[in-house]
């Protein structure tokens with residue numbers, strides 16, 4: 001990745017963070033922490049990595065993104081709108097009755113959404129199924145499944161991990177947003193996972209680690225994952241929940257909390273969102 005492209009993507013991520021804070025403050029609901037945590041991951045996938053056509057969301061042979069940690073929908077919606085899947089105007093209807101932008105992604109309502117999610121733990125199994133379907137069609141498309149680290153405490157994730165290993169679905173790339181924090185506390189407090197890489201490795205997966213806030217490192221990790229053909233890969237991204245807003249960083253209370261007036265001003269100031 002060139003330095004220019006890296007800095008362009010970093011600028012896009014900064015703008016996305018500012019837009020997220022504006023949006024969630026305006027609707028007084030939603031999930032800031034987990035959205036800020038996966039900003040670079042989603043931006044790199046949509047703006048740099050995936051083979052997609054926002055004007056033709058059902059394009060045959062497209063790559064697919066499953067946001068298995070569906071509560072980070074606000075960041076995904078911002079990116080889908082920026083990509084042109086639907087008008088940016090729609091964003092202000094987020095979480096309103098009748099809006100196609102519900103609190104968690106819905107495949108039947110929103111262009112660009114590949115799977116309805118929200119109940120944690122279901123994305124990987126579905127992604128492996130899609131990957132098997134693509135294999136039958138002899139397509140070279142990739143399925144990307146973004147999971148939270150609290151999410152992988154769900155048993156269904158490990159059933160899917162076994163299936164991915166058995167069926168060698170190397171065209172399904174799992175991405176772990178490893179911020180160390182879940183809804184009610186840290187992973188260590190709620191349910192320690194120990195050595196996460198060793199666990200996936202023991203389940204037969206190719207484990208790649210990277211800094212999830214470095215778009216270039218993440219894109220390189222995806223390239224490495226794509227080269228592995230004998231087993232599925234998981235990219236364990238080291239991230240910070242609430243990244244970019246000091247008082248949200250690493251704090252589980254910002255998992256899903258309305259942004260108050262003073263907090264909004266501080267967050268926007270820190271992000272440079274009021275201009276200079």
Ligand SMILES: Cc1ncc(C[n+]2csc(CCOP(=O)(O)OP(=O)(O)O)c2C)c(N)n1
Pocket residue numbers: 033034035037069071118119120121147148149150151152177179181182183184241255
């Ligand atoms: C099956 C299920 N159980 C509980 C919840 C409630 N819930 C929503 S988000 C969340 C915490 C998720 O933590 P993590 O996966 O680490 O997400 P992140 O830190 O990336 O926001 C919980 C418990 C849910 N959505 N689905």
Ligand SMILES: [Mg+2]
Pocket residue numbers: 148149150177178179180181182241
């Ligand atoms: Mg987490």
